[in-house]
Amino acid sequence: MGTRERKRREFAEREHRFLDAARDQICQDGLLALQMAKVARSCDYATGTLYQHFASKEDLLVAICAEMAQTRVEFFQRVANWKAPTRDKMFALAVADMLFAHRYPEHFRLSQFVFTEVIWEAASPERRRNTLEVCKPMGLIVHDIVAEAVANGDVQDHGRTPLELSIGQWTMTLGMHNLVHAEGVLDLYELKDPYRMMLTQIQLLLNGLQWRPLFDPFDEPAMSEKINHVCNALFGDMCTAKEQR
Amino acid sequence: MGTRERKRREFAEREHRFLDAARDQICQDGLLALQMAKVARSCDYATGTLYQHFASKEDLLVAICAEMAQTRVEFFQRVANWKAPTRDKMFALAVADMLFAHRYPEHFRLSQFVFTEVIWEAASPERRRNTLEVCKPMGLIVHDIVAEAVANGDVQDHGRTPLELSIGQWTMTLGMHNLVHAEGVLDLYELKDPYRMMLTQIQLLLNGLQWRPLFDPFDEPAMSEKINHVCNALFGDMCTAKEQR
DNA sequence: TCATTTTTTGAATCAGGTTCAATATTTGCA
DNA sequence: TGCAAATATTGAACCTGATTCAAAAAATGA
Known part of the structure; x- marks a missing residue:
């Protein structure tokens, strides 16, 4: 039965x-x-x-976060499956995150809270394990893109592991999600359009790594086109009218 | 009286x-x-x-954070007063943050929590205002270093404001503080010595900005020397035996 | 010295997360 | 199909800890 x-x-x-x-x-x-x-x-x-x-309220919060992270992984997966130069794929990961943040504005706010000691430690060990498990593929996708780039000669590894090379992009993205949700902080300096700035900085970082082909992110039309290209190629179902501003 | x-x-x-x-x-x-x-x-x-x-427990938490931020500002201030090339000063800000995190390991953990909607919104408006006020000088210090660099010709501004240019460093640093406190995440990929990686990535980002003089962060001895130089010049009172590893 | 104002106190109140004995439902078997 | 045992659901009672506020104490000042 x-x-x-x-x-x-x-x-x-x-x-x-x-x-x-x-x-x-x-x-x-x-x-x-x-x-x-x-x-x-x-x-x-x-x-x-x-x-x-759910063992507790915290456990529920972590579970919500894990469920959303699943969707985020799917965004990353699209990038992984994309046939494109490795540099474009790295950039596309950042675009994917921008779109994800746009589509699920509450996710990174929740995520920031959930990865806080207070909440994380109060969730059940089983839940924590599962959540990390769900998130793991994101790292693996990044790993594979970097490894491919190194194999291609698009970037030099200088004896570092793929994740060591790309951790700057990870932390920069994470940091921007945080900053966006820190009420009042960006206003303090009248900073507008944070994710656009993030994408510019990601390109700068990739240039710093000498990741070929180099790209000039201060060329606004070229930047917009690059962003739109990713949107159209991978996320056409959700961002048509997004990056026109 | x-x-x-x-x-x-x-x-x-x-x-x-x-x-x-x-x-x-x-x-x-x-x-x-x-x-x-x-x-x-x-x-x-x-x-x-x-x-x-304190109007509430949350208010107290925010107040602790503000008090610690005051000290962090003092670290930044040392960098601001340092007579050194602008690029070295930018890098020194990241080193300062690393040392600060080392000295006050609970700060960024608390800070992550405090800037969460749940806590931030539950603090009194007066407290929030004051906290932002305390933090503001950090941005101003960064602003001034970048402005000086642009004036010098150490870096091009491409029509961006100083903070737009440097927001990548800000978010990268913030993101790393977060990642370090996200229990289990770095372990997931066996990443060691996160702040050292952060400093490497900061240098890469500065290279990407073409901030003169360029520097090769993959040259380990040169990196160590650069870090020690900052420690000795600015933080001799607290980090003698720190970056020898 | 003493009436008035200000400050401190901590027991009472309150909110909301968590538990668990009572109740209801489902299952497996004759 | 009927029924005992096992499983699942319920929500009121419980508990923890933040917050309040009436009473008590201390400071002020005339």
Whole structure:
């Protein structure tokens, strides 16, 4: 009998509904206002049932983050499958992240919170393990692009591992997601259009690595075209009218 | 009569003691375990008195962060006053941050948490304003170094403002502080010595900007010497045996 | 010295996360 | 199909810890 299997599937579906409901509530009223009882109620279950799925509120938050990260991995995957010069692929990863941030504005806000000691340590070990597992492919995709570039001669490795070479791009992207959500900080210096600046800086970093072919990111039309190229080639389904500004 | 003045000073001193005690507790038992009542008790005051200074627990956290940021500004200030080529000064900012992170390992962990929507929005507006005010000089110092470099011809501005040019360094540094505190993430890829990698990537970014004089960060002995030079020139009082590894 | 103002106190209040005994549902078997 | 055992759901009670505020203490100043 497929009863065992059906049970498992229904349980997973319910978990998914809880995650969705929680995400909605966060988008609606903010992280601050998220309440376990409300999440359960909004799915027509009692509080206790929610605790069948998540060991604690923190555990739920981490789970939401992991689910979204899954989608982010899919964005990365598109880049990985793209037949294009390695340098363009590296750049496309940054574009992918920009689009992801645009599409799921709450993700990096949540992610910043979740990777905080307070939340992370309060989630179940099992959940943490799973979350890292979900995120891992992003690193592997980057690894493979860099390794391919080194093999091609597009970039020199100077005896470093692929991730050592590319960690600057990783941290720069991460840092920008953070800065964007640090209310008031960018305003302090009247900085506009942060992700556009990020993409420029990524290109500069790639130039610093002497990653061929070099590219001049201060050439605005060329930059816009490069961005649009990635959008059209990989994310045509979601960003048509995005980078025209 | 200087009574009014004395009152004010004593109040400020007490606030400082509260902040110190809270910081100690965080270092001791972690952010998670911080309790308002314990902070008050440890300074021999009642809970209510603590609330004379801080509108909420979040407000206290933001205040700790602001106080530490003050010290970070002092690190930046040393760099600002240093008579050295602009490129070395930019690099020195990153070194300063590395040393700061080493000296106050809890700062960036706390900072990540504090700039989270949940905490930031729960602090009093007055506190937020003050915190941004405290942080502002860091941006101004960076601004001035870049402006000087542009004036010198050490770097081209391509029509960008100083902070637009240098935001990559800012985000890269911020991102690395975050990554270092994201428990398990660096391990996932067996990445060691993150701040050393950060400094390498900062140099690559500066090369990408064509910031003169160019420098090869893959030349390990030259890198070490550069780092030691900054330590000795600016932070001799705190990092003698640090970057020898 | 004492009425008034200011400050401190900590027990009471409150919010919301978490638990768990009671209840309902499902399963497996005769 | 009926029924005992196993499993799942429920939500009110519990608990922790932040926050409040009436009462008490201390400072002020005339």
